Structures are given as C-alpha cells and as structure tokens.
Amino acid sequence: MSSTATPETAGALHARHAAGGRPHATHATGFWFAASAYTALMAFGTVPTPLWPLYQVHDHFGATTVTLAFAVMVVGAAFAFTTLGHLSDRVGRRRVIVPALAVAMGGAVLMALWPALPGLIAGRLLTGVAIGLMASTSTAYLSDLYHQAWPGSTGSSTPATVATAANLGGLALGPLVAGGLAEWAPSPLRTSYIVVAAVMAVLLLAILASPETVDTTAAARTEPPVRFALRPGYGASFGGAAAVGFFAFAVMGLFSSLGAIIVRGQLHISSTFVAGVEVFTAFAASAVAQLALGRLSQPRLLATGTALFPAGLAFTTVSLYHPSLSLALVAAGFAGAGSGLLFKGAVTQAATAAAPASRAGVLAMFFVIAYLGMGLPSVTFSLVIQHAALRPSMIGFASALTAGAVVAVVTAVRSHARA
Numbered sequence: 263m264s265s266t267a268t269p270e271t272a273g274a275l276h277a278r279h280a281a282g283g284r285p286h287a288t289h290a291t292g293f294w295f296a297a298s299a300y301t302a303l304m305a306f307g308t309v310p311t312p313l314w315p316l317y318q319v320h321d322h323f324g325a326t327t328v329t330l331a332f333a334v335m336v337v338g339a340a341f342a343f344t345t346l347g348h349l350s351d352r353v354g355r356r357r358v359i360v361p362a363l364a365v366a367m368g369g370a371v372l373m374a375l376w377p378a379l380p381g382l383i384a385g386r387l388l389t390g391v392a393i394g395l396m397a398s399t400s401t402a403y404l405s406d407l408y409h410q411a412w413p414g415s416t417g418s419s420t421p422a423t424v425a426t427a428a429n430l431g432g433l434a435l436g437p438l439v440a441g442g443l444a445e446w447a448p449s450p451l452r453t454s455y456i457v458v459a460a461v462m463a464v465l466l467l468a469i470l471a472s473p474e475t476v477d478t479t480a481a482a483r484t485e486p487p488v489r490f491a492l493r494p495g496y497g498a499s500f501g502g503a504a505a506v507g508f509f510a511f512a513v514m515g516l517f518s519s520l521g522a523i524i525v526r527g528q529l530h531i532s533s534t535f536v537a538g539v540e541v542f543t544a545f546a547a548s549a550v551a552q553l554a555l556g557r558l559s560q561p562r563l564l565a566t567g568t569a570l571f572p573a574g575l576a577f578t579t580v581s582l583y584h585p586s587l588s589l590a591l592v593a594a595g596f597a598g599a600g601s602g603l604l605f606k607g608a609v610t611q612a613a614t615a616a617a618p619a620s621r622a623g624v625l626a627m628f629f630v631i632a633y634l635g636m637g638l639p640s641v642t643f644s645l646v647i648q649h650a651a652l653r654p655s656m657i658g659f660a661s662a663l664t665a666g667a668v669v670a671v672v673t674a675v676r677s678h679a680r681a
Contacts, residue, residue, distance in 0.1 A: 286471055286472065287468070287471045287472050287473065288411065288473075289407045289410045289411035289473050290407075290411040290412075292407050292411075292469075292471075293407040293408050293424075295465065295469055295472050296359070296400060296403050296404055296469065296472065297424050297425075297427075297428045298428075299359060299363060299396075299400070299462070299466075299469055300400040300404075300425070300428040301427075301428040301431055301435070302432065302458065303362060303366050303392060303396045304393065304396070304428065304430075304431075304433050305432040305433065305435045305436035305458065306369075306389060306432075306436060306462065307389055307393050307433060308432075308436030308440075308518055308541065308545070309439070309454050309455065310331075310332075310373075310386070311518050311522055311537070311538065312440055312444060312522045312535070312537040313444055313450065313451060313454070313522075314332075314523055315523055315526045316444065316451055317331075317377075317379075318523070320377065320378070320451065321378055323379065324648070325520060325523055325648075326641070326644040326645055326648060328519060328523065328644070329519045329637075329640045329641045331382050331383055331386055332386070332515070332519040332637065334383050334386040334387050334390065335387070335389050335390035335393070335637075336390060336633045336636055336637035337390060337637075338389065338393070339390035339393050339629070339630075340390070340634065341391060342390065342391045342392075342393070342394020342395050343398055343626040343629050343630045343633070344626060344627070344630055346394065346398070347395070347398030347399075347623070347629075348398075350398070350399040350402060350476065353476075354474045355399055355402065356403075356472065356474050359395070359400065359403065359469050360466060361395060362392045362395035362396040363396075363463075363465060363466040363469065364466065365388050366389060366393075366396075366462055367459045367463060367466070368388055369384075369387075369388030369392065370385070370455040370462070371459055372384055372385045372388065373386075373455050374452045374455035374456050374459070375452075377451040394629075397429070400425060400428070401421070401422070401425040403475060404421045404424055404428075405422075406475030406476070408420060408421040408424075410473075423553060426552050426553060426606075427549060430546075430548050430549035430552070431546075433514075433545040434544075434545035434546040434548075437518075437537070437538035437541040437542055438539065438541075439457075439458075439538075440454040440538060441534045441535040441538020441539065442534075442535050444534040445533060445534050445535040446535075450534065490624055490627055492615050492616060492617060493616065495680075496614075496615035496616075497615075498673070498677035498681070499611060499615045499674070499677045499680075499681045500611075500616075501677070502611070502670060502671075502673040502674030502675075503608040503609070503615065503628065503674050504612065504627075504628055504632070505631075505666075505669075505670035505673065506564070506604050506605075506608035506667070506670045506674050507604075507608040507612070507628055507629075507635065508632060508635030508666075509571075509663055509666045510567075510571075510602075510604040510608065510632070511601070511605065511635040511636040512635045512636065512639040513544075513571070513597050513598075513600075513663065514544065514545070514548070514601055515636035515637060515639060515640040516639070516659075517540065517541050517544045517594060518541060518636070518640075519644075520643070520644065521537065521540050521541050521594075522534070522538075522540075524582070525590065527652075528581075528582055528585050528652070529581075529585045529586075529587055529590060530585070531587065539591070540591060540594050543591050543594040543598065544594040544595070544597060544598035547595040547596070547597075547598035547599040548598040548599060548602030549602065550599070551567075551570075551598070551599035551602040551603050552602045552606045560610065560611065560678070563606060564604060564671050564675060565671075566600075567599075567604035567606075567607060567671075568600070568604065568667060568671050569600070570600030571600030571601060571664065572600075572664040572667075573596045573597075574593055574594070574595070574599070574601075575593075576593075576660065577592055577593030578593040578594075578597060578656065578660065579653070579657055581593050582652060582656055583653060604671070605632070607674075608628075608674065611678055613625060614678075615678075615681070639659075639663070643655065646659075
C-alpha cells in the first residue's frame with residue numbers, strides 16, 4: 263500500500279526519539295523487524311490449514327463447517343481492510359502494526375485455550391482483523407523504512423520484493439510449521455498457536471523499538487483523503503483487475519480450506535506434515551513465480567498466469583482419479599504459480615487505476631474482493647460435495663474457475679488498454 267502521509271526525515275525522527283529517551287532501532291534494522299512481523303502474522307493465518315482434519319475428529323463436523331470456519335477469517339479481513347486499512351496514513355505505521363500483532367496474539371491464545379468450534383471461529387475472526395490491519399500497512403511501512411535507511415535507493419524494487427516474500431512466504435510457512443508441530447510435538451491443536459503467539463510477542467517488542475515513518479502531526483493537519491477514488495475512465499480496468507484477484511485467490515482458498523481434508527480422504531495420508539507440505543507448495547510456488555517473473559510486462563504476466571492456472575486445476579482433478587502425492591504436489595505448484603502471477607498482474611493494474619490520493623483505499627477494496635474469492639467459492643464447493651461426488655464436482659469447479667479467470671483476464675487487459 264502506498265502512503266498519502268508525510269514521511270518524517272531521519273533527523274527529525276532521531277531527534278524526537280532522543281527527546282523521548284527511548285531506545286530505537288535504526289531504519290535498516292526496523293525494516294527487517296517489520297518484514298519478520300509481516301511474515302509471522304501471515305503464517306499465523308494459515309496455521310490451521312493442516313489441522314482441519316484434526317478439528318473434524320475433535321468436534322465431529324464436516325467439510326462445510328471447515329470452510330465456514332476458514333471463511334470467517336475473510337469476514338474479519340474485509341472489515342479491517344474497509345474500515346481500518348487507511349489509518350496508518352494518519353496515525354502512523356506502528357500504531358496499526360502493533361495492534362495487529364496484539365489482536366493476532368489474542369486470537370492464537372484463544373484457539374490454544376479453546377480448541378472447540380466456537381473458539382476456532384472467534385479466533386479466526388480475530389485472525390482476519392489482524393491480517394487486514396497488517397496487510398494494509400506493512401507494504402507502506404517497509405517502503406518508508408527502506409527509503410529512509412538508504413536515501414539513494416529511489417525506485418528500488420527491494421521493498422516490494424521483500425513485501426511479496428514476507429506475505430506469501432508467511433502463508434507458505436504457516437501450514438508447514440503447523441503440520442510439523444502437529445506431527446511430532448504434543449497437543450497438536452494447541453502447540454502451533456502457542457509457538458506462533460510467542461514469536462509474535464517478540465516481534466511486537468521489536469516493532470515498538472522500530473522508528474515511526476509518518477509525520478503524524480502533519481498528517482493530522484491535512485484533510486483526510488477520499489478512501490476510494492479511481493482515475494477517470496479506469497472503472498472497468500479496476501473491475502477487471504478485481505475479478506482476476508477474486509479467481510486467483512479462489513484456488514488458494516481451496517487448498518487452504520480443503521487441501522488437508524482431500525489429502526487425508528483421497529490420498530489416504532493421515533500425516534499432518536504432508537498435508538502442510540501440499541499447501542506450502544502452493545503458496546511457495548506463488549511466491550517464486552512472482553519473484554522470478556514479476557518483471558514481465560502486464561499482458562505477458564497475465565497470459566503466463568492464465569496458462570498455468572488451468573494446468574494446476576487440471577492436475578488437481580487428475581490427482582483425485584489417480585491418487586498420487588507427487589501428482590498432488592505438482593498440481594499445487596502449477597496452481598499456486600498461476601494464481602500468484604494472476605494476482606501480481608491484478609494488484610498492479612488496480613494500483614494503476616487508483617487516483618493518487620486514494621491508492622490505499624482502492625487497494626483495500628481490491629483486497630476485500632480478492633479475499634471474498636478466497637472464501638465464497640470454497641464454501642460453495644463444500645456445499646456441492648455434500649450432495650454430489652467429489653471427483654465430478656472438482657471437474658465442474660475447475661472448469662468454472664478456469665472460465666471465470668479467462669474472462670476476467672480478457673476483460674482486465676482490454677479495459678486497461680482502453681483506459
């Protein structure tokens with residue numbers, strides 16, 4: 263997210279910190295503290311993924327309840343994006359990131375102490391709020407810290423690259439770590455949350471020691487920007503980009519909510535670690551694809567993603583008819599890479615469509631639509647498989663997502679060219 267606030271100069275920051283008598287990290291150290299906090303909180307968002315089958319056994323509920331519990335996070339994230347995501351431009355980055363970590367810690371403790379369905383749902387709601395706060399602020403904070411630590415780095419892609427790695431890397435690490443802890447540590451429905459809460463507590467202290475980058479005094483004197491305003495003629499361009507984001511996140515939602523259940527039910531593998539590896543593969547492939555191919559032109563980026571996206575869904579469907587862990591991992595890799603490239607192209611186009619003073623608000627709305635894509639299709643799919651066989655349902659689901667993604671990409675490219 264970009265900032266519409268006024269960044270403070272390094273000299274003014276150090277003078278104010280010295281006057282307050284509090285020790286603070288340098289901007290360079292704060293940059294890595296912020297990246298680590300972003301990674302940890304996003305990892306927390308996917309910690310329950312390999313644990314869903316264990317929750318099913320513990321509370322005796324089905325796949326639909328799992329996807330609803332997963333989708334509750336989307337509700338919390340949407341609330342935070344739409345109502346709180348713009349606050350860091352006025353109150354400062356740390357004053358948003360610190361509460362985000364605190365809320366996430368509260369959610370982790372709640373789920374550790376209350377591993378029943380009500381505790382899970384309440385904890386997931388808090389998780390969504392925390393993710394919305396963190397995701398809407400961290401990219402801007404990383405950019406501020408980096409350019410104040412290295413003033414001659416104007417135009418550097420490092421902050422965006424680190425933000426992408428922290429976001430998707432965290433989402434990938436969550437199920438891998440949780441799956442391993444559930445496999446080999448005691449109390450599988452508690453240990454992962456306790457570990458993640460402890461890590462976030464340390465990083466909360468690190469963020470408190472990091473410099474603020476927004477001149478909140480100056481921000482308070484300015485008129486608040488319009489939360490959602492597009493450049494003239496860019497309405498269709500934003501709509502197309504948001505639709506692409508919706509379908510890109512739909513695949514990641516499928517792996518995050520039902521991936522572990524499919525691994526156990528179709529591949530007959532009960533290992534939580536293996537279930538975590540499949541979801542790790544999807545998110546890791548998304549990160550690698552974005553970092554490796556992110557410099558492609560917008561049309562080529564979307565075209566490559568459009569080719570990989572249906573290939574991943576096709577491999578996923580085939581893996582249900584010919585159960586194989588290696589095939590399931592290949593499917594996760596292709597689907598994750600395709601989704602990552604589609605999302606990268608979509609978020610770039612959404613940012614281009616935003617009016618300069620409303621970029622944060624426009625991107626917040628984009629993320630709301632994308633997160634709805636993470637939740638709604640998975641819930642729909644879980645309802646369908648209650649009344650129809652899984653394999654033909656997956657064929658229909660894959661076909662619908664592929665068709666939707668292709669139409670969305672064509673619309674996005676054409677509308678952007680006209681704009």
